[in-house]
Amino acid sequence: MKARILDRANVLKIVDLLREQGREVFAPFGGRGRDTFFDLVTNDNRDQIEIHLPNPYYPPKRFLLPHIERLFRIQRTNGLIQIEPTYREPRRAIFGIRSCDLAGIWHLDRFYLGREYRDVYYEKRRRNLFLVNVVCTDVERDIDDDCFCVCADTGPAARDHFDLQLMDLGDEFMVVAGTPEGEALFADPVFRKASPNHVEKRRAILSAVRKRFKVATSWFSATVRYVSLGKVMEKTWEEVGNRCLECGGCSYVCPACTCFTVSDRQLGTQEAERVRIWDACALGGFTRMAGGHNPRKAVHDRRNRRFFRKLAHHFIQRELSMACAGCGRCAEVCHGDVGMPSVVEMIRRASAEVDKHEPVSH
Amino acid sequence: MNPSATENIYLPKIAVLDRVVDEIVEVKTFHWHFEDPADQAAFKKFRPGQFAQVSLFGVGEFPASLPPSPTEDATFFTVKKVGSCTTALHALQPGDKFAVRGPYGNGFPMEEYEGKNLVFVAGGIGLIPLRSCIIYALKHREKYNRIQIFLGAKTPRDLMYRDNLREWEKSAGVECYLTVDRATDGWTGHVGVVGSLFKKPGVEVAVDNTIAFVCGPPVMFRFVIKDLLDMGFQARNIVSTLERYMKCGVGKCGHCCIGVAYVCTDGPVFTYEQIRKLGEDI
Numbered sequence: 218m219k220a221r222i223l224d225r226a227n228v229l230k231i232v233d234l235l236r237e238q239g240r241e242v243f244a245p246f247g248g249r250g251r252d253t254f255f256d257l258v259t260n261d262n263r264d265q266i267e268i269h270l271p272n273p274y275y276p277p278k279r280f281l282l283p284h285i286e287r288l289f290r291i292q293r294t295n296g297l298i299q300i301e302p303t304y305r306e307p308r309r310a311i312f313g314i315r316s317c318d319l320a321g322i323w324h325l326d327r328f329y330l331g332r333e334y335r336d337v338y339y340e341k342r343r344r345n346l347f348l349v350n351v352v353c354t355d356v357e358r359d360i361d362d363d364c365f366c367v368c369a370d371t372g373p374a375a376r377d378h379f380d381l382q383l384m385d386l387g388d389e390f391m392v393v394a395g396t397p398e399g400e401a402l403f404a405d406p407v408f409r410k411a412s413p414n415h416v417e418k419r420r421a422i423l424s425a426v427r428k429r430f431k432v433a434t435s436w437f438s439a440t441v442r443y444v445s446l447g448k449v450m451e452k453t454w455e456e457v458g459n460r461c462l463e464c465g466g467c468s469y470v471c472p473a474c475t476c477f478t479v480s481d482r483q484l485g486t487q488e489a490e491r492v493r494i495w496d497a498c499a500l501g502g503f504t505r506m507a508g509g510h511n512p513r514k515a516v517h518d519r520r521n522r523r524f525f526r527k528l529a530h531h532f533i534q535r536e537l538s539m540a541c542a543g544c545g546r547c548a549e550v551c552h553g554d555v556g557m558p559s560v561v562e563m564i565r566r567a568s569a570e571v572d573k574h575e576p577v578s579h
Numbered sequence: 580m581n582p583s584a585t586e587n588i589y590l591p592k593i594a595v596l597d598r599v600v601d602e603i604v605e606v607k608t609f610h611w612h613f614e615d616p617a618d619q620a621a622f623k624k625f626r627p628g629q630f631a632q633v634s635l636f637g638v639g640e641f642p643a644s645l646p647p648s649p650t651e652d653a654t655f656f657t658v659k660k661v662g663s664c665t666t667a668l669h670a671l672q673p674g675d676k677f678a679v680r681g682p683y684g685n686g687f688p689m690e691e692y693e694g695k696n697l698v699f700v701a702g703g704i705g706l707i708p709l710r711s712c713i714i715y716a717l718k719h720r721e722k723y724n725r726i727q728i729f730l731g732a733k734t735p736r737d738l739m740y741r742d743n744l745r746e747w748e749k750s751a752g753v754e755c756y757l758t759v760d761r762a763t764d765g766w767t768g769h770v771g772v773v774g775s776l777f778k779k780p781g782v783e784v785a786v787d788n789t790i791a792f793v794c795g796p797p798v799m800f801r802f803v804i805k806d807l808l809d810m811g812f813q814a815r816n817i818v819s820t821l822e823r824y825m826k827c828g829v830g831k832c833g834h835c836c837i838g839v840a841y842v843c844t845d846g847p848v849f850t851y852e853q854i855r856k857l858g859e860d861i
Contacts, residue, residue: 288589291636298593298636298676333844334588334829447858476833479589479826481639489637491589493826496833503834506824507641507662512837512860522836522859531839 219400221408222415223383223390229266230407231349231381231392232258235310240347243280244312245270255280255311268385269355272315274546276472280309281325281342284469284495288338288479293487303490304338310347314379316372317364317544319350321472323378327536328475347398350379354422356429361545365558368435369543373426386418432545435558436565437528443568445530449521453567457524457560458517460553461499467523467547467556468497473540476503498522524560588829591634591678592618596671602657602739606704607669608646610655613679622682625649627689627711628820628848631656631681632828635667642825642843644707645682646740648714657707657739683828684847687712687792687818689719696725696785700803702773702795703732708820708847709794710740713747720752725785728755731773731799735759735766756782773799774806786810791817793851804851817851 223230235242242258244266253273258266289302314322326343329336353359353366353373366372375382380399384391391411394400402408443449468474478496483489496503499519505511513519526532527540541557548556555563593614600608613619622631625645633656634640641664643656660669671677689712697716701709716723728747732738738757747755756776758769769779773795777784791812793803800819807817823835823842830844838857840846849857 293636296676298678300590300593300678302587302590329831332830334831335586336831337587338589475831477826478832478834479640481635481637483637491634491640493589493832496826498833504824506822507665512823518859525838526833526836529839 218393218395219403220391220393220411220416221403222386222411223392223408225388225390227407228268228383228390229263230405231383231402232263232266232312234402234405235312235347235349238308240308240310240345242310242312243277245273255313258312266312268313268351268383269358271358271361272318272544272546274470274550276321276470276544276546277311277314277318278321278325278472278474280311280346281322281339282329282475282477282495286338286493288491288493290484291489291491304341306341306345308345309342310349312349313351314348315353315359315544316350316375317366317369317542318472319348319375319378320366320369320371320538321542321544322348324473324536324538324540324542325475327538328540331536348379348381350375350382352382352384352423354385354426356426360426360429361549362431363545363548363556363558364430364543365432365435365545365548366543367427367430368432368437368558369539369541371543373430374423384419384422386415386422389415391415391419432558435561437539437561439569440561440564441528441530441533443564444525444528448568448571449564450567450571451517453564454517454521456567457520457555457563458515460555461516461520462552463499463501463516463519464552465497465499466550466552468499469495470546470550472542472544472546473527475540498526520555520560524557524564527557528561588831589680589827591632591640591680594677594679596673596675596677598673599671603737605660606657606739607660608655608657609668609671610653611677611679612654614676619654622654622679623649625682626686627715628687628708629682629684630708630828630847631679631683632825633658633664633668634678634680635664635671636677638667639664640826641665642683642822642828644711644820646707646710648711648718650715650718657704657710659704681828683843685845687848689715692790693719693722694788695723696787696789697723697727698785698789698791699726699728699730700773700791700793700795700807701728701730702799702803703737704739705794705796705799706730706739707794709792710743712792713753714743717747717750717753724788726753727785728753729758729773729776730756731758731760731776731795733760734763736764754782772802774802777806777810784810786812789816793817793819814852814855815850818848819851819854820847821849821854822847 243255287303329339379395382393476496477493504513594611597610825835826832830841835842
């Protein structure tokens with residue numbers, strides 16, 4: 218991977234270059250208080266782009282899987298029915314995507330494109346998406362108490378899956394290219410060669426930042442083992458279920474959740490559209506069938522489902538990536554404190570207690 | 580099976596309704612064909628036990644078993660009116676258009692079962708997915724050993740596919756036993772749950788080298804499984820098809836996931852050995 222150096226004052230030059238390529242560029246902006254969001258960069262707001270800020274709750278997954286997306290239109294004319302798929306194939310870039318969210322997109326890639334059936338809507342949006350990763354180095358702004366990328370092994374610096382990666386070295390940024398498209402931008406004279414000093418500085422900053430995460434261990438591997446072997450007690454799931462308010466928030470802020478529902482909407486008498494909408498296994502109606510039978514009624518069964526889907530070895534192996542990016546959003550939004558880090562901890566404690574008393578068999 | 584990158588897995592193909600046959604209360608059989616003969620030819624390669632997604636425009640889409648056998652020259656669904664989509668289908672008239680995509684799912688590995696006895700146990704509309712296998716097995720009669728059908732319904736009025744039943748009852752190549760929970764309408768046959776047929780005098784269920792197909796409501800399923808296991812069937816030789824709320828049919832929407840299995844792509848056919856390990860209610 219090639220690396221270059223960019224003066225701090227020139228860092229938004231990357232945004233300009235991408236816009237000159239005809240791309241819609243989305244970048245993070247700050248609202249009031251904790252509120253942050255990705256928005257389309259225009260000439261007016263370009264200077265308000267923030268490099269360091271708390272990661273927006275609304276995950277960048279929406280640029281690949283909009284929360285409501287039309288699949289096709291159905292038109293009826295004189296007994297003739299026509300189905301017209303609606304494809305969107307924008308040339309886009311996300312500037313300032315965090316390493317955790319990059320891992321989320323990698324998981325979505327594996328899920329939507331890597332298996333037996335490919336999702337053409339996802340593929341068309343993904344094909345021309347340029348990703349500029351920013352390494353979280355500002356411990357006051359970038360990192361909060363719930364970040365656990367260090368445990369999920371997704372950050373703070375992504376190792377792959379970006380076109381460009383930016384790392385704040387103080388007065389300068391180190392820019393690493395992950396793809397030929399990313400490297401092509403280095404043709405601009407604003408990029409300078411990096412020296413061994415820069416590389417050393419990057420390493421030092423990174424190892425210092427790693428120590429500033431509050432959640433440094435979450436015993437993921439132990440929990441994956443307990444969940445995969447079905448060793449988690451019903452009682453533990455009940456405890457998790459008792460604290461779940463069934464709001465679905467954890468799924469809606471998750472950069473790696475993939476489930477959706479499909480719905481038809483009438484557009485006048487002769488026309489209808491089929492849309493897909495984000496859905497969440499936390500919600501009671503998720504498995505309810507026509508006629509009312511619901512095989513997964515209890516809250517704790519649904520909590521079990523979410524964490525099983527994310528942590529079971531079977532799925533990790535199938536997608537070659539875990540459906541948890543370690544971003545900590547679920548922990549931040551959960552009113553009952555049953556986000557991923559807490560649940561991993563609850564499972565580990567409860568199951569380790571049982572393990573202690575179980576006879577060892579050979 | 581890896582559709583080309585540009586193929587849209589969510590796009591249904593237009594179908595035309597040919598005729599509607601009343602089966603039992605709230606259940607009708609819908610004969611249809613694809614508007615485009617190429618779609619029809621591609622669809623005809625389905626296997627017994629697979630399913631399709633049926634679209635009613637402006638209403639939605641639902642998964643439906645495929646009751647025809649690929650050996651028949653017919654495409655139809657047998658559907659009970661339960662929700663908004665099935666109600667909309669029931670309201671269609673011959674000539675009306677809807678849409679279908681599929682076939683999906685693993686289906687029954689009928690080739691693997693060659694040389695074995697086949698025991699079909701169905702309760703009520705559980706016969707819909709099994710009809711395909713029964714017709715298929717009878718078409719390839721020489722490839723299978725004994726074929727037994729045990730069919731239960733609430734009342735004689737709830738027996739479906741009556742033309743097929745009459746044929747199977749008369750046919751020398753198949754042992755067909757019927758039962759009803761309540762004898763009405765002058766029923767003179769057996770009365771009792773479907774499991775009671777196994778112990779009926781004169782009935783001898785083939786157990787060794789046998790595959791048992793079980794489909795029906797959850798209560799019937801539980802009791803029949805218990806009976807079969809008690810008789811000496813092994814869990815891996817009992818097969819069934821599972822049902823779940825499904826939105827995509829191709830392993831993406833996540834609704835039909837039970838344990839590690841996606842019912843749409845890993846199933847809907849599972850052995851009882853697999854079902855036991857799913858770790859959730861079916």
